[in-house]
Amino acid sequence: MKVLVPVKRxxxxxxxxxxxxxxxxxxxxxVKMSMNPFCEIAVEEAVRMKEKGVVSEIVAVSIGPIQAxxxxxxxxxxxxxxxxxxxxxxxxxPLAVAKALAAVANxxxxxxxxxxxxxIDGDNNATGQMLSTLLGWPQATFASAIEVSGGxxxxxxxxxxxxxxLELDLPAVITADLRLNEPRYASLxxxxxxxxxxxxIKEAASLGVDLAPRLKVLKVAEPAKRSGGAxxxxxxxLVAKLKTEAGIF
Amino acid sequence: MAVLVIADHDxxxxxDSTQKTVTAALQISSDVDILVAGQGAKAVADAAxxxxxxxxxxxxESDALGQGVAEAVxxxxxxxxxxxDAVLIPATSQGKNFSPRIAARxxxxxxxxxxxxxxxxxxxxxxYAGNAMETVQSADAKKVLTVRATAFKAAxxxxxxxxxxxxxxxxxxxxxxxxxxxxKSARPDLTAARIxxxxxRAMGSAEEFQRVIEPLADKLGAxxxxxxxxxxxxxxxxxxxxxxxxxxxxxxLYVAIGISGAIQHLAGxxxxxxxxxxxxxxxxxIFQVADYGLxxxxxxxxxxxxxxxxxxxL
Numbered sequence: 001m002k003v004l005v006p007v008k009r010x011x012x013x014x015x016x017x018x019x020x021x022x023x024x025x026x027x028x029x030x031v032k033m034s035m036n037p038f039c040e041i042a043v044e045e046a047v048r049m050k051e052k053g054v055v056s057e058i059v060a061v062s063i064g065p066i067q068a069x070x071x072x073x074x075x076x077x078x079x080x081x082x083x084x085x086x087x088x089x090x091x092x093x094p095l096a097v098a099k100a101l102a103a104v105a106n107x108x109x110x111x112x113x114x115x116x117x118x119x120i121d122g123d124n125n126a127t128g129q130m131l132s133t134l135l136g137w138p139q140a141t142f143a144s145a146i147e148v149s150g151g152x153x154x155x156x157x158x159x160x161x162x163x164x165x166l167e168l169d170l171p172a173v174i175t176a177d178l179r180l181n182e183p184r185y186a187s188l189x190x191x192x193x194x195x196x197x198x199x200x201i202k203e204a205a206s207l208g209v210d211l212a213p214r215l216k217v218l219k220v221a222e223p224a225k226r227s228g229g230a231x232x233x234x235x236x237x238l239v240a241k242l243k244t245e246a247g248i249f
Numbered sequence: 250m251a252v253l254v255i256a257d258h259d260x261x262x263x264x265d266s267t268q269k270t271v272t273a274a275l276q277i278s279s280d281v282d283i284l285v286a287g288q289g290a291k292a293v294a295d296a297a298x299x300x301x302x303x304x305x306x307x308x309x310e311s312d313a314l315g316q317g318v319a320e321a322v323x324x325x326x327x328x329x330x331x332x333x334d335a336v337l338i339p340a341t342s343q344g345k346n347f348s349p350r351i352a353a354r355x356x357x358x359x360x361x362x363x364x365x366x367x368x369x370x371x372x373x374x375x376x377y378a379g380n381a382m383e384t385v386q387s388a389d390a391k392k393v394l395t396v397r398a399t400a401f402k403a404a405x406x407x408x409x410x411x412x413x414x415x416x417x418x419x420x421x422x423x424x425x426x427x428x429x430x431x432x433k434s435a436r437p438d439l440t441a442a443r444i445x446x447x448x449x450r451a452m453g454s455a456e457e458f459q460r461v462i463e464p465l466a467d468k469l470g471a472x473x474x475x476x477x478x479x480x481x482x483x484x485x486x487x488x489x490x491x492x493x494x495x496x497x498x499x500x501x502l503y504v505a506i507g508i509s510g511a512i513q514h515l516a517g518x519x520x521x522x523x524x525x526x527x528x529x530x531x532x533x534x535i536f537q538v539a540d541y542g543l544x545x546x547x548x549x550x551x552x553x554x555x556x557x558x559x560x561x562x563l
Contacts, residue, residue: 129349
């Protein structure tokens with residue numbers, strides 16, 4: 001079975017995003033970039049399926065600038081077999097990414113696509129669902145467990161108030177939630193080996209899909225600041241203030 | 250130009266994120282219809298019909314809709330979109346599951362988790378875990394919007410719209426619902442609660458979390474939340490998680506106990522009206538957003554708080 005894992009290069013999880021002073025966007029110059037954490041979980045899941053013998057080949061794919069090669073090398077170091085970069089410097093919205101990924105899926109014909117539920121930059125939580133729709137493949141979002149057997153996949157999903165189990169026919173699209181697994185750190189020998197694994201670079205434009213943005217970003221601003229920082233001495237003072245100042249009780 | 254709101258419900262009762270989404274919808278158009286897609290959900294449709302400002306309620310019922318299968322919801326909604334310029338969906342885990350499918354089928358962008366309607370084509374939404382607010386303008390013929398319910402006030406009851414039954418659309422042949430395990434709770438729903446009490450990693454165990462957080466929550470009539478660290482450590486169930494990757498809450502009072510205040514947690518609760526933080530580390534970032542910070546070990550502070558609440562007549 002072949003698995004396709006889309007990955008995205010984003011601002012590192014531990015870096016606080018800063019808005020540019022001209023409000024044109026978030027300042028990404030000289031900021032540490034990494035693989036989106038949810039994408040890491042998706043790669044890890046594919047690698048675990050391969051270790052169990054359920055999966056024979058893992059193809060990582062990214063769409064973005066030439067630097068996204070580094071993100072793909074990380075995926076290869078974690079255990080993906082080969083990688084594809086669809087190179088473009090254009091700002092991409094989820095619909096454009098889904099269209100590009102659908103074109104790749106039609107070419108690669110994977111049995112399963114596992115990807116992160118959202119990227120921590122745009123926070124859209126849309127690409128996986130859109131990809132499933134465009135391909136006409138069943139979807140299971142927010143997965144916390146995946147079990148493949150006999151041309152079907154059982155997915156446990158995190159829903160409001162608990163967990164839900166779905167069974168999907170393959171091929172299918174699954175998006176990973178936080179608790180699906182804990183991604184491994186790539187070992188140094190695996191990082192070295194990853195440098196020799198195949199990484200194809202293609203122009204995203206060569207896919208012949210419409211990647212133009214549908215939204216115009218008018219401005220990106222700092223969120224309103226909270227004026228916190230006040231302290232109370234003890235629980236009695238806290239309750240008194242909640243009563244008189246805040247009017248909670 | 251009419252707009253459609255897709256109701257958030259559990260087939261038995263309407264969730265107040267629906268009323269909040271109606272408020273956002275009314276800022277776009279005065280012609281607002283509600284779709285209730287479910288099974289055995291007549292009571293939900295009747296409740297939706299009472300929301301002030303709603304023109305009519307559409308009720309579509311099938312097993313797959315009742316189970317919330319995303320493909321089924323898409324198949325039900327897309328044919329209706331000929332009559333609407335926009336569809337607004339509460340950004341719950343259920344709403345996020347199906348909304349991008351509608352956008353993809355209509356070949357339009359989805360604008361996720363809007364917190365402000367600037368005009369019928371311009372919206373504000375948080376990006377980078379709420380560290381930046383993006384204002385976007387859509388040129389698409391139809392708009393697909395998910396709505397961060399906590400950013401809008403609930404539309405009041407007082408209407409009497411007609412309920413119209415419509416076709417459910419196709420099911421989802423390749424997706425089968427097997428089962429679900431929902432935790433029944435007498436406490437208010439986390440995203441709708443007036444008061445939320447959350448515990449962090451400092452609790453140290455699931456038993457301690459229950460012993461400390463739950464009685465305090467019950468005394469305050471509050472919902473229970475948790476930090477990602479507490480959830481990852483297994484002290485609290487997944488759906489208690491408040492934060493960028495969990496639930497976004499904005500209650501009148503948020504009480505954070507033993508929570509340091511990581512960026513990703515703050516993203517989920519910083520719009521609360523009042524924030525109380527109890528933490529023994531005076532330098533914890535949570536204090537920077539707290540209206541009332543109490544630097545103390547929760548083991549001392551929470552029993553004292555319980556006593557002080559009792560003394561205050563609660």
